[in-house]
Amino acid sequence: MRSIRAAAAGAVTLSLALAATACGGGSATGGGSNDSPKTLTYWASNQGAGIEVDKKVLQPELDKFEKQTGIKVKLEVVPWSDLLNRILTATTSGQGPDVLNIGNTWSASLQATGALLPWDAENFGKIGGRDRFVDSALGSTGAEGKDPAAVPLYSMSYALYYNKKLFADAGISKPPATWDELVADGKKLSKDGKWALGMEGSNPSENIHHAFVFAKQHGADFFTADGKADFTGDGTVAAVKQYVDLMAKDKVIAPGNAEYAQNQSVSDFAKGKTAMLLWQSASANLESQGMSKDDYGIAPVPVRSGTPGTGKQVNSMVAGINLAVFKNTDNSDGAAKFVKFMTSDAEQKILNKAYSTIPPVKSAQTDAAFATPANTVLKDTLAKSAVALPQVADESQFETAVGTAVKSLFADAAAGRPVTTGSVKAALEKAQQQMPAA
Amino acid sequence: MTTTAQAERPAVRKSTPGAARGPRRRTGRVRRVGLPYLLLLPALLLELLVHLVPMVIGIVMSFKELTQFYIRDWGAAPWSALDNYRVSVDFDAPVGEALLHSFLVTIAFTLLSVGLCWLIGTAAAVFMQDTFRGRGLLRALFLVPYALPVYAAVITWVFMFQHDNGLVNHVLHDQLGLTDKPSFWLIGDNSFIALLTVSVWKGWPFAFLIVMAGLQNIPGELYEAAALDGAGVWQRIRRITLPSLRPVNQVLVLVLFLWTFNDFNTPFVLFGRTAPEAADLISVHIYQASFVTWNFGTGSAMSVLLLLFLLLVTGGYLALTSRGRRRAS
Numbered sequence: 001m002r003s004i005r006a007a008a009a010g011a012v013t014l015s016l017a018l019a020a021t022a023c024g025g026g027s028a029t030g031g032g033s034n035d036s037p038k039t040l041t042y043w044a045s046n047q048g049a050g051i052e053v054d055k056k057v058l059q060p061e062l063d064k065f066e067k068q069t070g071i072k073v074k075l076e077v078v079p080w081s082d083l084l085n086r087i088l089t090a091t092t093s094g095q096g097p098d099v100l101n102i103g104n105t106w107s108a109s110l111q112a113t114g115a116l117l118p119w120d121a122e123n124f125g126k127i128g129g130r131d132r133f134v135d136s137a138l139g140s141t142g143a144e145g146k147d148p149a150a151v152p153l154y155s156m157s158y159a160l161y162y163n164k165k166l167f168a169d170a171g172i173s174k175p176p177a178t179w180d181e182l183v184a185d186g187k188k189l190s191k192d193g194k195w196a197l198g199m200e201g202s203n204p205s206e207n208i209h210h211a212f213v214f215a216k217q218h219g220a221d222f223f224t225a226d227g228k229a230d231f232t233g234d235g236t237v238a239a240v241k242q243y244v245d246l247m248a249k250d251k252v253i254a255p256g257n258a259e260y261a262q263n264q265s266v267s268d269f270a271k272g273k274t275a276m277l278l279w280q281s282a283s284a285n286l287e288s289q290g291m292s293k294d295d296y297g298i299a300p301v302p303v304r305s306g307t308p309g310t311g312k313q314v315n316s317m318v319a320g321i322n323l324a325v326f327k328n329t330d331n332s333d334g335a336a337k338f339v340k341f342m343t344s345d346a347e348q349k350i351l352n353k354a355y356s357t358i359p360p361v362k363s364a365q366t367d368a369a370f371a372t373p374a375n376t377v378l379k380d381t382l383a384k385s386a387v388a389l390p391q392v393a394d395e396s397q398f399e400t401a402v403g404t405a406v407k408s409l410f411a412d413a414a415a416g417r418p419v420t421t422g423s424v425k426a427a428l429e430k431a432q433q434q435m436p437a438a
Numbered sequence: 439m440t441t442t443a444q445a446e447r448p449a450v451r452k453s454t455p456g457a458a459r460g461p462r463r464r465t466g467r468v469r470r471v472g473l474p475y476l477l478l479l480p481a482l483l484l485e486l487l488v489h490l491v492p493m494v495i496g497i498v499m500s501f502k503e504l505t506q507f508y509i510r511d512w513g514a515a516p517w518s519a520l521d522n523y524r525v526s527v528d529f530d531a532p533v534g535e536a537l538l539h540s541f542l543v544t545i546a547f548t549l550l551s552v553g554l555c556w557l558i559g560t561a562a563a564v565f566m567q568d569t570f571r572g573r574g575l576l577r578a579l580f581l582v583p584y585a586l587p588v589y590a591a592v593i594t595w596v597f598m599f600q601h602d603n604g605l606v607n608h609v610l611h612d613q614l615g616l617t618d619k620p621s622f623w624l625i626g627d628n629s630f631i632a633l634l635t636v637s638v639w640k641g642w643p644f645a646f647l648i649v650m651a652g653l654q655n656i657p658g659e660l661y662e663a664a665a666l667d668g669a670g671v672w673q674r675i676r677r678i679t680l681p682s683l684r685p686v687n688q689v690l691v692l693v694l695f696l697w698t699f700n701d702f703n704t705p706f707v708l709f710g711r712t713a714p715e716a717a718d719l720i721s722v723h724i725y726q727a728s729f730v731t732w733n734f735g736t737g738s739a740m741s742v743l744l745l746l747f748l749l750l751v752t753g754g755y756l757a758l759t760s761r762g763r764r765r766a767s
Contacts (some may be wrong), residue, residue, distance in 0.1 A: 085729055088509065088732075091509055115510050201625075202710070204711075255622075256601045258622065259601055259624050393506065396506075396730075397731050397732060400712065403712075407712065408714070411622070411626045411714065414601075414625065414626070415622060415626045415627075430532065433533075434731060436731065436733055
């Protein structure tokens with residue numbers, strides 16, 4: 001009797017185990033289906049001051065969508081630090097959401113995995129056509145010459161946020177337009193325990209965005225025309241050095257910022273501890289930290305000389321969030337409907353207002369909310385002087401490698417160690433060697 | 439063997455009166471021999487699923503060129519033969535050089551951390567052997583670091599190590615004036631000290647717990663006899679306590695070594711996805727190779743090399759200690 005019972009237990013365990021492997025194996029093949037037309041899973045990136053804020057913004061919209069279509073959307077807000085890994089895991093296992101947010105700089109990297117639905121003419125047709133979107137936003141939806149891997153959802157650009165009162169106290173009448181002016185103003189502002197500029201020295205993504213813009217202003221690029229990593233050109237080295245020198249040589253950034261990576265610089269700015277901040281769409285975040293709209297002004301990010309524009313006067317990367325659909329979704333039609341809903345004029349206005357971003361949908365930009373002085377700066381930057389980060393398959397690696405190199409240079413600067421052309425070049429060379437040999 | 443021996447002599451059995459009992463006895467024996475294996479089967483299957491299958495998959499991956507182009511269908515990734523291993527151990531090239539650096543950092547970190555954990559844990563356990571008022575409370579307090587969830591504990595340390603508002607700088611610089619300016623603990627070279635501090639803080643209560651259990655097994659008569667013979671405290675520790683704790687310590691040191699060497703949570707929570715060079719532990723380094731650089735093939739090869747190293751160390755250590763034990767007995 002006992003052995004029979006044991007054998008039965010063994011058989012049950014075995015069948016359970018087999019079932020588990022069958023589930024875990026995940027089939028990576030094939031496209032989407034319409035097996036479960038009544039539900040969708042949506043991974044939203046954390047846009048607001050906290051995950052709860054995002055849920056509050058998104059849930060009413062999702063309820064509206066359910067009322068219209070009968071499709072229930074299961075929402076999960078994923079923090080930035082986890083998002084890329086979560087997407088990667090979902091790609092490997094095939095057990096991901098149906099629709100998800102991706103950082104637009106990751107578009108080409110994620111496109112290379114083949115897990116995302118390509119937005120060809122037919123798919124674009126389902127959501128009203130490609131022409132509805134702003135060109136600069138479409139520029140960061142995948143590698144050139146391929147069908148986009150995602151659709152733009154929120155657009156952002158960097159701008160210079162400055163504290164009006166601190167500027168007035170220091171006798172400065174207008175925000176700096178060039179880096180020389182910023183450093184000169186910065187020296188007046190950095191005193192009495194206050195500092196001129198805030199930044200996130202330990203956040204590789206922030207670092208790479210700024211390094212990229214500085215490089216553009218030096219007429220340099222991190223990649224050759226055929227997509228090969230080239231991090232050690234003279235222009236690139238000079239650009240990264242100029243950026244780190246804001247702390248090392250010009251001393252307009254507090255050394256403590258070298259270890260910031262959790263948006264502490266935004267809090268510092270909101271508390272009036274720093275006078276300037278280079279940030280994308282900080283308004284909602286600043287307000288939630290108790291800073292009133294009248295306390296700060298928004299100006300374009302400085303350039304080396306002249307006014308921002310194309311070519312060497314680039315002063316922002318094209319920042320933003322894209323909406324992508326996993327190829328193996330069980331609800332293809334529903335996913336298309338959802339993307340159409342989220343990129344509709346009405347929803348674009350609601351969502352971009354809530355997140356203080358700019359709609360990448362042209363017709364939604366006409367709303368008065370996006371014509372305030374602050375939003376005009378962002379809109380102009382996006383239209384005239386912003387460039388998309390390199391759309392190469394190795395973009396994620398590039399972000400981390402160069403971003404980490406800059407992080408270590410800031411650590412040197414904070415510790416009072418010299419930052420020289422040689423040390424910058426060495427750090428960038430190491431970053432380049434970490435890139436996968438393509 | 440016994441069953442075949444029986445099968446060879448069927449004629450004899452047929453002639454004996456008790457022949458009918460033959461087959462029944464045989465099934466009884468099968469049942470008796472087979473039952474333990476049958477009972478082990480579920481555990482074996484789960485072990486296979488949980489440990490062996492992933493390990494084999496990992497080893498297979500280490501021979502493939504597995505980048506983001508293939509992660510969706512990794513079976514289709516091209517074979518790269520020994521390329522991943524060659525890249526990992528080529529210490530003149532950047533990938534190998536970085537791996538070697540991180541390996542050496544990990545060795546130094548592990549030796550220091552295990553040494554300190556053992557030292558503090560043993561000292562605390564010996565101290566707590568004598569009964570005094572509040573011993574129970576103190577004992578419970580000692581175990582707090584061990585009982586706290588790793589993430590919560592380490593994130594608290596992150597706050598304390600902050601440059602501007604952290605408690606560590608507040609005490610060292612503002613109150614005691616030991617440093618002429620606030621130090622950075624989470625970036626730059628000091629990050630090694632920060633990492634070591636957290637690791638020892640987290641690890642020593644385990645050593646304390648194990649050593650305390652070991653101490654309770656030492657017969658009190660030994661100490662009484664030693665006291666009669668005029669042995670002092672230090673002599674009692676050296677001649678009785680430490681030799682008696684030997685078997686406990688052997689296991690303790692091995693376990694601490696393996697845990698510390700492979701610790702991922704502490705550096706990851708302290709420093710995030712990319713650790714400062716001075717505190718670039720191998721676990722995070724391999725994570726970075728796999729999940730940040732998206733080169734899962736090379737990452738797997740590094741993991742396999744690490745596994746081989748740990749097997750070698752563990753095997754050597756066990757051989758060494760068991761030989762010592764055999765000689766002693």
